[in-house]
Amino acid sequence: MSQKVLDALKASHASAIERTESEHGDEIAWVKRDQLLAVATWLRDDPAMAFDSPVFCTAIDRLDWRPLGVPPSQHFKDENLRFEVCYQLRSSRHRYRVRLKVTVPEHDPRCPSLASLWPAFDWQERETFDMYGIRFEGHPDLRRIFLYEEFVGYPLRKDYPKEKRQPLVRRDDLPIASKTPTSERTEIAAGDSGDEETP
Amino acid sequence: MGVELTTTRLEDAAKWAKQSKLDRATNWGRKFSLFTYPFVTACCGMEFMSVAGPKYDLARFGAEFPRFSPRQSDLLMIVGTITEKQGPALKRVYDQMTEPKWVIAFGVCASTGGFYQNYHAMPGADQVIPVDVYIPGCPPRPEQVLDAMIMLMDRIQAGRGHSQLRDKREQIIAAREAEASVDE
Structure with missing residues (x-):
């Protein structure tokens, strides 16, 4: 549908695009992390692209992901690629849709923020930070x-x-048993049963 | 000690619930003049509206007038999911209500968390405040709500609401302390 956008991206920012793919009618461009801001700025400002509408920003956690049709030996070839940050963009003038994806390693969860280009991404990036801990x-x-x-940690x-x-x-008047963590309770139960078995 | 002072078990409650004629008259008046505070957080609110509306008519039981200030109400209806983030607000609302006060957990989410067994949902509003009557259902039928109202009215008449029992407990403790000071 918007294959033109992927072709134009590859022509103008060949070094920044890792690869492109089309899936279920969605065009996806995998962008290098340090080049994301430049690519997005070009998509917004180039008159032939004019991506004026931010649709969503989210992240995907690929922990323990088992892709179909890929041998298990290749699942964790590169452990750095745990998170994917997705930006879906839309051009209302040319009716293009494109999705930018950035791979983010677990030990260094940083990603450039696009809130300066599209202010609507401000809260969406905050949500992604809230749920996945990606630092924009x-x-x-x-x-x-x-x-x-x-809150400690990132629940999604x-x-x-x-x-x-x-x-x-x-409440401070609940029974004490419910305040004991589950792990401790099982330990206590296991210890009791062990005592009963010994003669 | 005789009466256990730190429990709300029903057998102990029965010992405390011996009422004078004045208590019985007061509780009779209380049970027919409940002022509800609808703490509506989720979709169960639609069912609450149908109960409060003319078809099922909660006003038949005296709970006619929903007050939107906790200071003017004595029945807290927790209608919908309570998140962990809402816990302090719920506790504050409960603390601001006039004594004696009663709480109904409306629907499974308010009772146990329902199908929200995850990081954000509180597993039942009774984690934060004492609940008198639980209504199951997702959402509950209006008939269940009316049933819960009748159960709550029986409880009020018997003096077994959580706040009524707490009052009684405090009275017993005060009487004991007074006795002890006289003995000394």
């Missing part, structure tokens, strides 16, 4: 948007425990 460089006000300041990462709660307040 150049963002005007990068702090949590949904969760509270006291695949390694965040599903049952983990971080309460702000609790």
